[in-house]
Amino acid sequence: MLDNLQLLFVYAPVMNIQMILDGIFVGAVFALSAYGLALVWGVMNVKNLAQGDFVIMGGYVAFSLYKLGIHPVIAIPIVAVCMFMFGWIVYIMIIRRVIDNDMFVSLLATFGLSLLLQQVMNLIYGPEVQTIDSHFPIFTMFDDFVTIPVVKIVSLALAMIFALAVVIFMKKSRMGQAIRATAQDARAARVLGINTDNVYAFTYSLNASICGVAGVLVSMIWVLQPFYGIVYSLRTFAIVTAAGLGNLPAVIGMSFALGWVEQYAGIIAGAEWQVASAVFMLLGVLMWRQIQLRRQRQVVR
Amino acid sequence: MTKNQILLYLAIAISGVVGPILFPNYIQQMAVLWIMVLMASTWDITGGQMGYNSLGNITFFGVGMYISAVIQVSMFYDIALYTASYGAIKxxxxxxxxxxxxxxxxxxGGVGCVVLARLLGAVVFGLRGPxxxxxxxxxxxxxxxxAGTIDTIGGGAGISMPFFPWDIHYPVDLLLHHLFCACDSCHISPSAGCFQLSLVWLQMQSVMMKIKLKPWVFQL
Incomplete structure (x- = not known):
């Protein structure tokens, strides 16, 4: 551990640039799925624990298309549409029945959905780690200390473009307005003639679609495995609880922060601690929130 | 408890005893079934009676399992050497x-889980709801x-448990096999597991919660 710290800060401080860049590249993926979760949580009050499995599923759809000879960058719109339809089906079959219930029911239902998706993906694709080779060149800088695969830059750009498209959609389009209205006051929206059931279905499907796109980026820059989804769920929860709902700049900032924390934990304590560090960050954030809330909590003495 | 309930529990108990003798090919499945009954009752204690919806009961399942496995092996053998052979040398x-x-x-395993629960409880009971x-x-x-990073307990490959020493041809041994099935033939690894006394932990924890909650309750 001390050796790694020495390496990082004394012998080759230029490696920090690599860490920071990698943190930004993976953070962009986290930001997409976290934005989807914030959307669903804010609009429908459904805590979607299947978030990470949607990400992995989108990646596997792209993987199947890649096997058919379609480049992942071209596959992004196809995956978005596929995941949109899948999200709609999931909404009709599961989420609609739990949406009015106790909030814990939605958590349990989506947890069950997540386990189901994991097993189905395991049956179809097997437990091996998969990745997509997108044939982009790799740059090196600073005497080969910093390597920047072009695919990561491309994925960052794609994430930015997609996020921008979603934000513009939410601001400008009729459906986006309806979603925002429903988030503010579902009952009033219903009174004013918005079909909230449709809005909920659309929101959930949009979330699935955003996750799917994030999954394509994961499959390009990282690896896919059927059981990695739950870790993405925890990461998105950590980001959203830290950033708050409907606060896009904070979501992006927290995503990059989480990316950096994971990168540094990975290099300092060992690769296995990457996931654990994300979980500890989640716990830390939750504790911090609770301490904040405790200040405001009032007890009759 | 009504008469019908007593009869029901009696029937369940008898099926638990007679089941493995009648259907010897399904001993493993029946052992897993009883473990799941235990896990479900831990959920009943935390989620139902305590009111804390925990998705992490499995933590204590795994920790108890590791503690018991390590104790069982290290009482007679060097645990690091045992796990380093990855179960090749029995x-x-x-x-x-x-x-x-x-x-x-x-x-x-039970005691260790209680201790861990006390420590973890200090952290996670600050959280509410989802x-x-x-x-x-x-x-x-x-x-x-x-657990996957600690090499002494086998790292990602886990610990292979020692074999159950008796033959399993006779009904009595069969029963014992049924009881110990979980600890015996399962290959313990960080992601998949068998049970230990997580129930004990949860009961203790719920008792502790009541003690902890007392001053609070009186304030109300």
């Missing part, structure tokens, strides 16, 4: 060694990841 356990190790292991559920789920996953 040290011979005599009956006495196996059962004393198992008893100590189960006991230590945050508690997600926080405990996170703890469970982190525990799995961390």
């Amino acid at each position: 040290p011979v356990f005599t009956d006495e060694q196996y059962f004393s190790g198992l008893a100590m292991g189960i006991l230590a 945050y508690f559920a997600i926080g405990t789920l996170g703890v469970a996953i982190a525990a799995g990841q961390i």
Whole structure:
């Protein structure tokens, strides 16, 4: 551990640039799925624990298309549409029945959905780690200390473009307005003639679609495995609880922060601690929130 | 308890005893069934009676399992050497060694989980509602990841447990096999597991919660 710290800060401080860049590249993926979760949580009050499995599923759809000879960058719109339809089906079959219930029911239902998706993906694709080779060149800088695969830059750009498209959609389009209205006051929206059931279905499907796109980026820059989804769920929860709902700049900032924390934990304590560090960050954030809330909590003495 | 309930429980108990004798090919499945009954009742205690919806009960399942496995092996062998061989070399356990190790292991697993629960409880009971559920789920996953990094207990490959020393041809042995099935033939690894006394932990924890909650309740 001390050796790694020495390496990082004394012998080759230029490696920090690599860490920071990698943190930004993976953070962009986290930001997409976290934005989807914030959307669903804010609009429908459904805590979607299947978030990470949607990400992995989108990646596997792209993987199947890649096997058919379609480049992942071209596959992004196809995956978005596929995941949109899948999200709609999931909404009709599961989420609609739990949406009015106790909030814990939605958590349990989506947890069950997540386990189901994991097993189905395991049956179809097997437990091996998969990745997509997108044939982009790799740059090196600073005497080969910093390597920047072009695919990561491309994925960052794609994430930015997609996020921008979603934000513009939410601001400008009729459906986006309806979603925002429903988030503010579902009952009033219903009174004013918005079909909230449709809005909920659309929101959930949009979330699935955003996750799917994030999954394509994961499959390009990282690896896919059927059981990695739950870790993405925890990461998105950590980001959203830290950033708050409907606060896009904070979501992006927290995503990059989480990316950096994971990168540094990975290099300092060992690769296995990457996931654990994300979980500890989640716990830390939750504790911090609770301490904040405790200040405001009032007890009759 | 009404008469019907007593009869029902009696029927369940008898089916538990007679089942493995009648259907010897399904012993493993029946053992898993009873473990799941136990796990479900832990959920009943935390989620139902305590009111804390925990998705992380499995943490104590895994920790208890590891503690008992390590105790059982390290009473007679060097645990680091044992796990380093990845189950290729099977040290011979005599009956006495196996059962004393198992008893100590189960006991230590229960006690260890209680201690861990006290420490973890200080952290996670600050959380409420869905945050508690997600926080405990996170703890469970982190525990799995961390267990995978410790080489002494086998790292990602896990620990292969010693074999059950008796033959399993006779009904009595069959019953014992049924009881010990979980500890015996399962290959323990960080992601998949068998049970230890997580129930004990949860009961203790709920008792502690009542003690902890008392001043609070009186304030209301």
